[in-house]
Amino acid sequence: MITGDLKNKIDGLWDIFAAGGLVNALEVIEQITYLMFIRDLDDIDNKKEKESAMLGLPYKSIFADEVKIGERSIDGKQLKWSVFHDFSAGRMYTVIQEWVFPFIKNLHSDKDSAYSKYMDDAIFKLPTPLLLSKVVDSLDDIYALMNDIQATDVRGDVYEYMLSKLSQAGRNGQFRTPRHIIRMMVELVDPKADDVICDPACGTSGFLVSAAEYLKETKKEEIFFNKDKKEHYMNSMFNGFDMDRTMLRIGAMNMMTHGIDNPFIEYRDSLSDQNADQDKYSLILANPPFKGSLDADAVSGDLLKVCKTKKTELLFLTLFLRILKVGGRCACIVPDGVLFGSSKAHKDIRKVIVEDNRLEAVISMPSGVFKPYAGVSTAILIFTKTGHGGTDNVWFYDMTADGYSLDDKRTPVNENDIPDIIARFKNIEAELDRKRTDKSFMVPKQDIVDNDYDLSINKYKEVEYQKVEYPPTSEIMANIRELEMEIGKEMDELEKLLGV
Known part of the structure; x- marks a missing residue:
């Protein structure tokens, strides 16, 4: 379960999407999923590069050399999250929309990229450069907090917390099963x-x-x-x-x-x-x-x-x-x-x-x-x-x-x-x-x-009925008469006080 700063950061990211006009929880999670995938590609690539250097093994980055996007050839390094997140909002928006998304869609030919097959029909829906810039900064903050927290499954907890925001049943009648029931x-x-x-x-x-x-x-x-x-x-x-x-x-x-x-x-x-x-x-x-x-x-x-x-x-x-x-x-x-x-x-x-x-x-x-x-x-x-x-x-x-x-x-x-x-x-x-x-x-x-x-x-369940013992009717009636007499006395006292 996530709490404190991390929870606040995720709620803040949600507010950024809402302010930018994206309020459908499923769409928001989908766009965050794409961006996390893009960021993770960079992190994994950097990690493999460092490990190979330490072991003295050759390693070719998926961002190395020039990358062909449509008819254009561009420097692959521009597609790395650690590079484009420093660009101006307008340039970052163009890079992600025109280069990064086509790039991840074509990664399915790379057998080492197991998750690229889920991205081949990805659609980039963030409407403005300003919204993208705010979302990228917010995700950087969330990743920094996740890295500081030493919990073994903080990534999973973050994702579960985001999924908990899916509060409506899907069009096929499916709805999220509570985690504790699962x-x-x-x-x-x-x-x-x-x-x-x-x-x-x-x-x-x-x-x-x-x-x-x-x-x-x-x-x-x-x-x-x-x-x-x-x-x-x-x-x-x-x-x-x-x-x-x-x-x-x-x-x-x-x-x-x-x-x-x-x-x-x-x-x-x-x-x-x-x-x-x-x-x-x-x-x-x-x-x-x-x-x-x-x-x-x-x-x-x-x-x-x-x-x-x-x-x-x-x-x-x-x-x-x-x-x-x-x-x-x-x-x-x-x-x-x-x-x-x-x-x-x-x-x-x-x-x-x-x-x-x-x-x-x-x-x-x-x-x-x-x-x-x-x-x-x-x-x-x-x-x-x-x-x-x-x-x-x-x-x-x-x-x-x-x-x-x-x-x-x-x-x-x-x-x-x-x-x-x-x-x-x-x-x-x-x-x-x-x-x-x-x-x-x-x-x-x-x-x-x-x-x-x-x-x-x-x-099959049997209901056990408890026998309830009530006093005799005469005793109940006597109690009611007694209460009536007490109420009568109190009413007489009240009338005297009021001078009625």
Whole structure:
């Protein structure tokens, strides 16, 4: 979590954009992403140059010699952030708009530049030289503060803070999943060093970033002291897909700022025939969009065979089962309707999860968790793909607090079920003795089958009614008469005082 000067600097950068006429949070983050990418190219190039000089190895800078931009050849050094940030506002604007942006778009031919592929359709939207000059100065201040702070993941925290300003749902119904909910889901599934992790609706890559952070904290020696595992972590562990190119760029930069060299973040309609993945991933973490209905012609025929529906939340569950390896795990967020919907498609997908695979947990979340973005009631499903059943007892948890108020303000509060959820799930055998009047309890598979595969917690939770003892009616009436007499006396005293 960032605080103090750094937070103020980022808020100040936001104010600069607003004063310059750019108020759309997504556009602002996109433009900041481009500029951070350009600055990072210079920093990385300078670092490699110094390391090569120290080791006596040859190194050719990507800014070396002349660079061809269209029909013109220009001195490559002018494209370096450390050079052009000293130019006058007008000259800097021309250099970035006419030279730097075309330069980063053409970097995809340089295989060493893993992130250039996300910049090939970048559009420079800063309207005036003065705004650009102020933004560049502000970013220089932010980078200087980040360098002074010795926290290991200050870059990631800065980016997360910027992403928190995305307060509106995307046009496809996606909205940013709160970081603490993502972290809880990651801790529940406990990613391993050899996992292949996927989020088929990755947005800003929040789940992938959190999984990477968790692995760095809990499996650091296993991953970073082993060449093959480090290679896997940097290049093939993390996979994300989205249909919003802006989200892809932001998601890719988010991964980069958290130290992942080359995640596979790609433009893809995960529900279409364009997605041929099958039995590929060992872990899925996702909060897929619940935008209602899709055109059936756009949906993969394989998915419709299992679950004939147009509802995205049901199709994504079907997709998860298809792309998981046998033994692969999934933790995903679903709207409450998935748990109790009475349509054939709703029942079919629940039956497949319960009968053909192993459903482990249903965690019911309060409707305020996604405020101010949305007030939808949701739940977390945790299951393992087995292909041959395995559901025995399903763990239900009635989560009523997540450490924040459940209104639009979402201010921190003391009530928080998350530590209890994690602790109980890690020791799930002890839950067998819990009563259905408790916050969490186990439900045998047969009960779920008997209830038409209904997974809503209210179907199984028992409410314990406390018997309240009231005094006899005669005693209550006597008390009322006594109160009336006292009121009468007080009124008489008041009338005497007032001389009425």
